[in-house]
Amino acid sequence: MQNDDDNEQIGIRRGKLADWRQGGQAYPNDFRRDALAADLLASHADTSAEALDTQPVSARIAGRIMTRRLMGKASFIHLQDQSGRMQVYAQRDVLGEAAYEDFKRLDLGDIVGVVGTLFRTRTGELTLRAQTLTLLTKSLRPLPDKWHGLQDAERRYRQRYLDLIVNDEARRTFAIRSALVTGLREWFVRDGFLEVETPLMQPMPGGAVARPFVTHHNALDMTLYLRIAPELYLKRLVVGGFEKVFELGRNFRNEGLSTRHNPEFTMLEFYQAYADYRDLMDLTERLLGDLARRVLGTTELTYQGQSIDLGKPFARYSLTGAISAYLPRATPALLADSDAVRALALELGLVVKPGDSLAQVQLELFEKVVEEQLIQPTFVTDFPVEVSPLARRRADNPALTERFELFIAGRELANGFSELNDPDDQAARFQEQAARKAAGDEEAMYFDADYIEALEYGLPPTAGEGIGVDRLAMLFADVTSIREVILFPHLRPER
Numbered sequence: 187m188q189n190d191d192d193n194e195q196i197g198i199r200r201g202k203l204a205d206w207r208q209g210g211q212a213y214p215n216d217f218r219r220d221a222l223a224a225d226l227l228a229s230h231a232d233t234s235a236e237a238l239d240t241q242p243v244s245a246r247i248a249g250r251i252m253t254r255r256l257m258g259k260a261s262f263i264h265l266q267d268q269s270g271r272m273q274v275y276a277q278r279d280v281l282g283e284a285a286y287e288d289f290k291r292l293d294l295g296d297i298v299g300v301v302g303t304l305f306r307t308r309t310g311e312l313t314l315r316a317q318t319l320t321l322l323t324k325s326l327r328p329l330p331d332k333w334h335g336l337q338d339a340e341r342r343y344r345q346r347y348l349d350l351i352v353n354d355e356a357r358r359t360f361a362i363r364s365a366l367v368t369g370l371r372e373w374f375v376r377d378g379f380l381e382v383e384t385p386l387m388q389p390m391p392g393g394a395v396a397r398p399f400v401t402h403h404n405a406l407d408m409t410l411y412l413r414i415a416p417e418l419y420l421k422r423l424v425v426g427g428f429e430k431v432f433e434l435g436r437n438f439r440n441e442g443l444s445t446r447h448n449p450e451f452t453m454l455e456f457y458q459a460y461a462d463y464r465d466l467m468d469l470t471e472r473l474l475g476d477l478a479r480r481v482l483g484t485t486e487l488t489y490q491g492q493s494i495d496l497g498k499p500f501a502r503y504s505l506t507g508a509i510s511a512y513l514p515r516a517t518p519a520l521l522a523d524s525d526a527v528r529a530l531a532l533e534l535g536l537v538v539k540p541g542d543s544l545a546q547v548q549l550e551l552f553e554k555v556v557e558e559q560l561i562q563p564t565f566v567t568d569f570p571v572e573v574s575p576l577a578r579r580r581a582d583n584p585a586l587t588e589r590f591e592l593f594i595a596g597r598e599l600a601n602g603f604s605e606l607n608d609p610d611d612q613a614a615r616f617q618e619q620a621a622r623k624a625a626g627d628e629e630a631m632y633f634d635a636d637y638i639e640a641l642e643y644g645l646p647p648t649a650g651e652g653i654g655v656d657r658l659a660m661l662f663a664d665v666t667s668i669r670e671v672i673l674f675p676h677l678r679p680e681r
Contacts, residue, residue: 195328199293203324217299217320219248224269226304227312235306245314247272248299248322250351252329256290262313263292265300266351273313274300280317288321295325295351343669343677356670363659363671365481370454370655371434373473379430379456384419386412386436390632393417395575395619396439397628399449412438417576417650420457421605422640424648432456434655445667446597448675452655461649462578462604463588467565470592470600470651471500474563474658481662489595489664492561500563500592505552508566512556521548545570545585560593575615575631577603599658602651609641 206212226245230238249265249272260277278286292298299322302314330352342349342356349356375381389408391398393415401410416433423431437453458465478485478496485497503511506521520526524544531538531547536554538547549570560566569589571579577587589603606612616638622630659671669675 199326219246221245222269223267223272238305243304246301251296274316275313276316295329297323343675359663362663369477369480374432379432380428382431384416388413392634395629399438399440414439416455418637424457425640425645429459448668454653457650459646459648463649466602466649466651502565504568508556509552512559545572558596564593565590578606600653605648605650607645609638613638
């Protein structure tokens with residue numbers, strides 16, 4: 187929201203722009219830089235002042251004015267480009283009287299190009315002595331106050347461009363996210379996976395239990411859904427003979443907003459034939475350790491003051507084993523007793539519906555009581571069939587599935603399982619989901635007859651996994667809100 191001071195400054199800056207337009211071409215695009223600030227600072231970190239004097243180094247840089255210190259015959263500014271900041275020294279005797287006066291009329295936020303030579307100031311700071319200085323873009327609006335920065339979280343999310351201009355930490359966070367996404371892609375390609383793309387608009391949402399976004403295709407006159415997961419399409423590709431596939435892309439779920447949930451989010455999903463969920467747990471341990479070394483330079487990271495080590499073997503518990511370990515009152519005997527489990531859940535203040543099964547109450551206990559305590563990397567396995575409609579049953583206990591979820595810092599980061607490749611079993615589970623949907627469960631799955639037909643051609647024994655890229659970025663960047671790692675998160679309309 188603008189105040190009177192901002193309006194006054196905008197008026198002054200527009201006056202300067204009008205003068206600039208009269209003096210020549212506005213917003214020129216003929217300046218070409220040959221260096222970035224960080225590269226100059228790194229390549230000449232050990233170059234002495236004497237060496238720079240005897241062997242001058244020329245450079246052309248461009249960026250936004252972030253600080254300025256104006257004096258009579260000489261002044262300093264700091265320019266910020268995508269790599270960082272560099273100090274620039276402007277002298278009246280070098281630039282000339284008219285050019286120096288123009289320089290002094292520049293404002294914070296203006297984008298300029300500078301040609302000059304490097305030297306060191308008395309304090310030893312590497313600086314570019316300007317020989318020419320060109321205004322490239324006039325900033326008509328004042329930047330946020332340099333001392334208070336841009337601290338209103340909602341304004342930071344709505345005006346991410348301002349956040350990136352003034353907040354070093356925001357730029358660092360998104361650089362980490364970019365390196366993470368690149369690292370994921372390169373890791374899977376190196377491991378022999380084929381990157382593919384599957385539809386974002388689907389005639390039937392599937393692959394997860396979630397409420398979809400609905401749209402309409404006019405030409406085809408049909409209802410379509412933004413995908414909630416690419417899973418069923420990726421497994422169709424495994425049927426077709428692509429035995430190791432992955433996709434990095436957006437998913438959409440028409441659900442609530444929170445520090446952990448955004449309706450549009452990024453997932454990595456991958457599938458490998460002739461593997462099971464244990465193979466993928468081993469793969470995930472290697473993957474996250476390798477990514478941490480690549481992106482952060484270490485497998486030991488700090489998240490909200492807690493030390494987390496991605497280089498050690500991850501802990502592994504069954505679902506009921508995790509509940510017993512972190513809620514000692516919930517003994518194995520108690521967890522096998524429906525009435526006792528229900529009574530414990532109610533005593534702890536959990537929401538339990540009259541028709542909830544033993545498995546559903548166990549899952550509620552786990553999600554509400556145990557999850558937040560899983561700080562170090564922990565795999566939780568053996569989820570019940572009724573909450574795992576796409577996972578393979580355990581051969582020794584058909585009531586459970588070969589499924590795992592990975593938790594770090596108290597939140598789920600990955601979900602994987604040995605895939606259900608029995609078309610009859612899958613059809614029966616789809617029918618159960620369809621019955622739930624008919625009874626009013628908007629998140630239940632549809633019966634996907636085409637996917638069943640694909641399974642009837644034969645899906646080899648396969649394991650698949652989804653990893654939440656946004657949550658992984660939160661972990662690596664040490665932030666608590668998913669909005670900090672999404673450049674343009676969804677927000678309620680401004681009043």
